[in-house]
Amino acid sequence: MKTVLVGCGKIADAHVQALGRLSHLTSIVAVCDREPLMAEQLARRFSIARHYTDFQSMLARERPDAVHITAPPAAHLALGRQALSEGCHLYVEKPLTTSRVDDEALLEAARASSKKLAIGYTYAFDPVADALRDAVASGRLGTVVHAQSVYGYDLGGDYGTAASKDGAHWVRHLRGGLLRNSIDHLLHELAEWLPDPSPRVMVLGAMTPDRALGSYDVHLLVGGRERSGSGMFSCSARPALHRVTLFGTKDTATADFHNRTLTLASSGVLRSALGRAVSPFVQSLELARGGARNLAKFAMAEFGFFEGMVNLMRRFYEAIANGTAPPIPYDRIAWISRVTETVLGELESQGTWSHEP
Amino acid sequence: MKALVTGASGFIGQRLVRALVSANWREVRAQVRSETRTRPPWLHRDAEPVCAALEDPRSFKDAACGVDVVYHLAARLRGAPADVVANAAVATERMLSTLATMTSPPRVVLLSSFGVYQTSTSAEDVPLDEHFPVETRPEARDPYSFAKWLQERTAWAHAHAHGLPLVVVRAGSVWGDGVHPISSRVGFRIGPHVLHLGGDCAVPLCHVSNVVQALELVGRRAPPGALLNLVDDAPPSARTLARAAARAWSATLLSVPPPMTYAACRALERYTKASHGQLPFPLTEYRARSLFTPHRYDNARLKTLGWSPRELLATELGRTLTP
Numbered sequence: 001m002k003t004v005l006v007g008c009g010k011i012a013d014a015h016v017q018a019l020g021r022l023s024h025l026t027s028i029v030a031v032c033d034r035e036p037l038m039a040e041q042l043a044r045r046f047s048i049a050r051h052y053t054d055f056q057s058m059l060a061r062e063r064p065d066a067v068h069i070t071a072p073p074a075a076h077l078a079l080g081r082q083a084l085s086e087g088c089h090l091y092v093e094k095p096l097t098t099s100r101v102d103d104e105a106l107l108e109a110a111r112a113s114s115k116k117l118a119i120g121y122t123y124a125f126d127p128v129a130d131a132l133r134d135a136v137a138s139g140r141l142g143t144v145v146h147a148q149s150v151y152g153y154d155l156g157g158d159y160g161t162a163a164s165k166d167g168a169h170w171v172r173h174l175r176g177g178l179l180r181n182s183i184d185h186l187l188h189e190l191a192e193w194l195p196d197p198s199p200r201v202m203v204l205g206a207m208t209p210d211r212a213l214g215s216y217d218v219h220l221l222v223g224g225r226e227r228s229g230s231g232m233f234s235c236s237a238r239p240a241l242h243r244v245t246l247f248g249t250k251d252t253a254t255a256d257f258h259n260r261t262l263t264l265a266s267s268g269v270l271r272s273a274l275g276r277a278v279s280p281f282v283q284s285l286e287l288a289r290g291g292a293r294n295l296a297k298f299a300m301a302e303f304g305f306f307e308g309m310v311n312l313m314r315r316f317y318e319a320i321a322n323g324t325a326p327p328i329p330y331d332r333i334a335w336i337s338r339v340t341e342t343v344l345g346e347l348e349s350q351g352t353w354s355h356e357p
Numbered sequence: 358m359k360a361l362v363t364g365a366s367g368f369i370g371q372r373l374v375r376a377l378v379s380a381n382w383r384e385v386r387a388q389v390r391s392e393t394r395t396r397p398p399w400l401h402r403d404a405e406p407v408c409a410a411l412e413d414p415r416s417f418k419d420a421a422c423g424v425d426v427v428y429h430l431a432a433r434l435r436g437a438p439a440d441v442v443a444n445a446a447v448a449t450e451r452m453l454s455t456l457a458t459m460t461s462p463p464r465v466v467l468l469s470s471f472g473v474y475q476t477s478t479s480a481e482d483v484p485l486d487e488h489f490p491v492e493t494r495p496e497a498r499d500p501y502s503f504a505k506w507l508q509e510r511t512a513w514a515h516a517h518a519h520g521l522p523l524v525v526v527r528a529g530s531v532w533g534d535g536v537h538p539i540s541s542r543v544g545f546r547i548g549p550h551v552l553h554l555g556g557d558c559a560v561p562l563c564h565v566s567n568v569v570q571a572l573e574l575v576g577r578r579a580p581p582g583a584l585l586n587l588v589d590d591a592p593p594s595a596r597t598l599a600r601a602a603a604r605a606w607s608a609t610l611l612s613v614p615p616p617m618t619y620a621a622c623r624a625l626e627r628y629t630k631a632s633h634g635q636l637p638f639p640l641t642e643y644r645a646r647s648l649f650t651p652h653r654y655d656n657a658r659l660k661t662l663g664w665s666p667r668e669l670l671a672t673e674l675g676r677t678l679t680p
Contacts (some may be wrong), residue, residue, distance in 0.1 A: 010437040021633050037507055041442045043544035044496035045503075162440050167390060168410060319512060 001026040001118040001317065004064040006055050006079055007071030008033035008042040010162065015068050016046045018310045025317040026066065032058045033071075038266040048220040055079060059086045066320065069093060072170035073146040073181070077102045089320050091313065093120045094184040095340075096333060103337035107330050108132045116326040119333055121255055123242070125315065126308035127297070130188075131262040132244065140264065141248025147193040147229040148247070151186040152240030153178065160235075164213055172213060176344045177194055179216045179233060183343065186220075187336045188328075189244045196224030197331070200330060201339055203346035220343065260303075261290035359384040359424040360576060361463070363411060364431030369468070369531060369568055371399045373428060376569040377576075378403045380384070388420055388431070411448040414455040421456060421463060426576040427497045429467045432508070438500040446507035453512060457519035464522040466575055469509050470563055471529045471588070474500025477646040485561075486655035487527075487584045489590075497643045520583035529561030529654065531568055531586040534667060535679040538562050539602045542648050544613075551603040553612040555595025558651035561588040562671065567666040571659055578662045588654045589666045595649070598674075605678035615649040 003026045005015055007046045012031070019028050033039040035197040043051035052058040057070040059067075059082065067083040069092045076099045080090050090110065094322055096119050101307055110117035123129060151255040155164050161173045163178060174180045217236055222229040234240075252265040263286055297303045304310070315327035360377050364370045365387035377385045378401045385404040388411075389397060400406055409420035411431060421427055429452065433444035449467070456462045474485060483489070492498060495506035509525060516523035521545045532538035538544070542560045544553040563571075571587050578587065596612070603610035613621075622642040629638050657667070 010439045013439065017634055035447055037442060037511065038439065041439065041507065046436060125672065158437050247610045301635050304633060304635040
């Protein structure tokens with residue numbers, strides 16, 4: 001298969017590196033950016049054969065099987081439709097587009113074209129997310145009754161710095177700013193465990209100092225018929241944690257995405273004074289086992305930062321090759337789009353934020 | 358003479374603004390990115406802050422209107438490669454496109470870097486002057502050098518295409534006034550150790566006071582199309598600097614000869630490749646060779662403009678190394 005990429009900013013590096021690990025499935029043949037220097041720099045650094053400034057020309061000349069869209073979200077819908085109309089499968093960076101209406105339009109275009117679409121919900125394919133799924137599937141948690149997702153954002157990190165220092169950064173033009181650009185990860189971790197297609201959503205938000213950037217602290221409660229969920233997105237809490245906890249009728253499991261460990265609460269809940277004294281050691285042992293597993297993965301070179309992205313892309317290209325369903329169900333993407341719109345609407349109605357493009 | 362300084366809030370920019378005011382330039386405008394209610398505390402009282410973005414034609418044209426010289430210093434040193442390129446090369450391209458639309462565009466003095474030279478091969482017998490070859494594998498260098506290479510190429514292309522009066526000044530490692538000269542050309546500080554990697558090769562230092570003196574002269578005297586190396590006389594060796602740093606920081610000096618460094622870099626590169634970048638190691642063999650291959654630096658052309666760099670190493674080195 002032949003792949004091309006459009007949008008040669010920072011995240012494009014991760015895509016090209018991840019694709020480099022999937023050379024048995026596909027190879028990247030060209031990149032494109034409206035800014036010729038950006039296209040050139042990416043092509044030169046990763047020895048990519050050709051680079052373009054015109055997307056249509058790239059599609060016409062390269063005839064790719066798949067297109068990765070890593071341009072700013074405002075361009076996703078137009079680029080996505082163009083690629084689908086040329087018969088390409090689509091891998092789109094999150095957020096899918098800039099509004100629910102456009103999200104639905106792109107999903108509809110993908111359905112109508114019978115080409116596959118994947119969106120960069122990479123954490124859902126992180127090894128620790130798989131471990132959490134295994135724990136649920138094994139029945140150790142019993143029935144899941146509540147899902148809690150915590151997503152901390154470090155404004156001092158590479159991505160945060162780029163957005164906060166650049167007054168003209170595209171993230172500032174998104175409805176919801178930085179929150180809009182990151183909430184997909186938090187919501188996907190809830191969406192997977194909340195089957196209700198139209199849940200009730202309660203939102204409480206507080207704006208952190210950079211109002212124009214949209215750096216929020218937001219708390220969510222998502223109520224479904226069978227289960228409930230809650231989430232916290234925070235730009236101010238430190239360290240910037242990233243965890244999902246599933247509360248089950250038998251046990252509770254926490255997946256820590258930063259440390260890539262899965263811990264079960266039952267190992268720390270023992271009766272009697274002696275039991276309480278021993279519990280921390282039992283939990284330590286569990287963490288040590290998780291650490292040892294991570295070390296083994298490190299030794300096998302399976303512990304990179306974007307491991308989830310590699311796994312997602314692998315499943316995306318395997319789905320294309322085998323004609324199976326795309327790795328992320330479109331219904332789930334639509335669920336996230338609906339809840340995102342509710343969250344932003346709530347924040348606007350609370351006066352926490354207003355859209356001032 | 359009137360000047361606009363981009364990157365005026367940076368290490369060199371702040372000092373250049375002061376130097377231009379002291380040299381009685383009639384008007385000195387300091388470009389800042391965002392509107393601030395209060396005057397930036399670092400700004401000389403006789404300089405004027407102007408809010409402009411290099412990428413925004415309207416605001417930048419207003420900022421540059423009527424000036425004789427635009428000193429272009431704005432560039433990001435660190436960060437993701439795409440950001441460094443966008444910040445240095447793309448922003449420069451936009452800025453020069455704006456200037457090209459002016460009926461009488463000002464002279465542009467672009468501060469570039471020794472990083473654009475191809476220094477990975479040994480050429481001690483050939484002086485590293487303005488005729489020295491430029492990098493043929495810029496993408497293999499660090500992101501800053503790559504971005505500077507793209508920036509310079511873009512600037513020359515604009516100069517030739519639109520007749521822009523361009524002067525390029527390629528500087529070595531700028532230090533002084535609180536910034537010590539222990540750069541990656543010397544080695545690294547690791548806990549209680551100074552890891553000296555640069556062997557005995559000369560380090561092309563330029564003290565910031567010499568830099569701003571040179572830039573002021575270049576703005577007044579350099580002809581359009583000039584290319585000038587900016588490096589102090591008698592550059593010290595990496596070993597001299599590493600020893601001074603170890604003494605000042607009460608650290609242990611660990612010297613690794615360049616051939617061993619290259620071998621270690623080769624091994625780490627192999628690991629990085631085999632592990633699919635799991636543990637990226639920034640110092641590749643090519644980058645190490647570019648940094649640690651000995652060269653003889655030449656600044657004769659800049660001196661023809663009347664530049665006379667002061668010898669400040671003996672007096673300033675200890676002060677900048679003191680924690």
